[in-house]
Amino acid sequence: MGVLSGYRVIELVGMGPCPMAGMLFADMGAEVICIDRSVKPDPMYSKDMSRRGKKSVVLDLKSESGREAFMKLVASADVVIEGFRPGVMEKLGIGPDECQQVNPKLVYGRMTGWGQDGPLAYNAGHDINYIALTGALHAIGRKGERPVVPLNLVGDFGGGTMFLVMGVLAALLESKTSGKGQVVDTAMVDGVANLMWMCHSFSAAGLWDLSQRENNLLDGAAYFYDTYETKDGKYIALGAIEPHFFALFAERAGLDPSRFNTAAQADRSQWPALKAELAECFRQKTRDEWSVLLENSDACVSPVLSADEAPQHPHNAGRDSYLPIDGYLQPAPAPRFSRTPSAVLHGRRQQGADTRAVLMGLGYSEAELQSLQEQGVAETSTAAESV
Structure with missing residues (x-):
């Protein structure tokens, strides 16, 4: 009942x-x-x-x-x-x-x-x-x-x-x-x-520019919070906002720690260049290869699945998230x-x-x-x- x-x-x-x-x-x-x-x-x-x-x-x-x-x-x-x-x-x-x-x-x-x-x-x-x-x-x-x-x-x-x-x-x-x-x-x-409450809160604190797209923490401007094309033309979603999560991602992905570090995450002027480097990195492996390497961890990385693929993902299948x-x-x-x-x-x-x-x-x-x-x-x- x-x-x-x-x-x-x-x-x-x-x-x-x-x-x-x-x-x-x-x-x-x-x-x-x-x-x-x-x-x-x-x-x-x-x-x-x-x-x-x-x-x-x-x-x-x-x-x-x-x-x-x-x-x-x-x-x-x-x-x-x-x-x-x-x-x-x-x-x-x-x-x-x-x-x-x-x-x-x-x-x-x-x-x-x-x-x-x-x-x-x-x-x-x-x-x-x-x-x-x-x-x-x-x-x-x-x-x-x-x-x-x-x-x-x-x-x-x-x-x-x-x-x-x-x-x-x-x-x-x-x-x-x-x-x-x-x-x-x-x-x-x-x-x-x-639903826009967080954007307004960030804006009131001087941390969000409501007049611009792709210029803020959660709208795709940050290199550590965006989607990236992989070797097979598919996509990976990266959401490693917290420095310790990004550090884990960077270590597993083999990134240069002198370039990809906590200081760089806080320095918005470095975001465009680091995003370009990260995009090239993701093109070296297929989506599923990145998933095997990173998904089952705190790296905050997930494959971008189509709606047809979603029911077959092990997590969704394990929770019976879809029913016939x-x-x-x-x-x-x-x-x-x-x-x-x-x-x-x-x-x-x-x-x-x-x-x-x-x-x-x-x-x-x-x-x-x-x-x-x-x-x-x-x-x-x-x-x-x-x-």
Whole structure:
């Protein structure tokens, strides 16, 4: 039984940050019921790992009967999460005020890019826009070149999903003492601003230039914290910041201690020249040869693996960090709990696979369910796929 066993989470179908939050809740044992729009086939849906562990109910929330069924679900839930623009849920009549009228203890998690208010609140946007506005995108990349897009990890999932999950869990804890729910306004732009705390701290101490790329300790300027091409055209990641770790790396790599030493690490004027020498050094061996020499040590060296290679790495394999689900490998649940471990209870279920069971669990009779289906308010599917 997972740490969130006994909690019911209602997730409004969407993309990206909100579905990942639902996946994490499901991995941790919550009953997550996803409200889908239809049972029509979707090529992306067939490989959407964020649907693992969730139930699927198809309801037409634009209909009065669909909203009525949704509100009955809300009355039985602990959490609702949704990722629509501000005002969309209110326009449907199922916003936080309406939901908390039927369930005062409900935690209502809202996931947007810009937040529920502010000049940009009603604008469209994506990960790249949110990280652009917070200084994060500006800080990533090589000097004199354009900023590098770090996939959609920083805004969508770092600044979005993780802050939504944290906020919902904190609100659930608070409700234990107050007996009241609340709205969690999660904005990716806020989350990313918080992720930048270390850069701002270093800058305030005079140790980081926020106006420049590749000019600071952790942005690729330092020769001891960067990636290097190897003999076979692959790459090695070096992160030996601490002098004693770098000393171990330098010794094993056969570097000249009169050139590569603690004084050189502290002297930024030497960084470019030493980086060039280190780049030539790394070209003398293949990635895997460097891994054999350095990886299993405190030298802070790792091979740069592709996502296809990652599951086969001995450390990831040894921790069972990837699991076969729905016919392909997926990251195992994280974090790990000692007493109430997380688990993937089942793989993706077909849209509408749980409509009948969930609605009948709310008290709908067979005849009422048949009527909802005939009206197109609720759709069901008998294909409940699981692995």
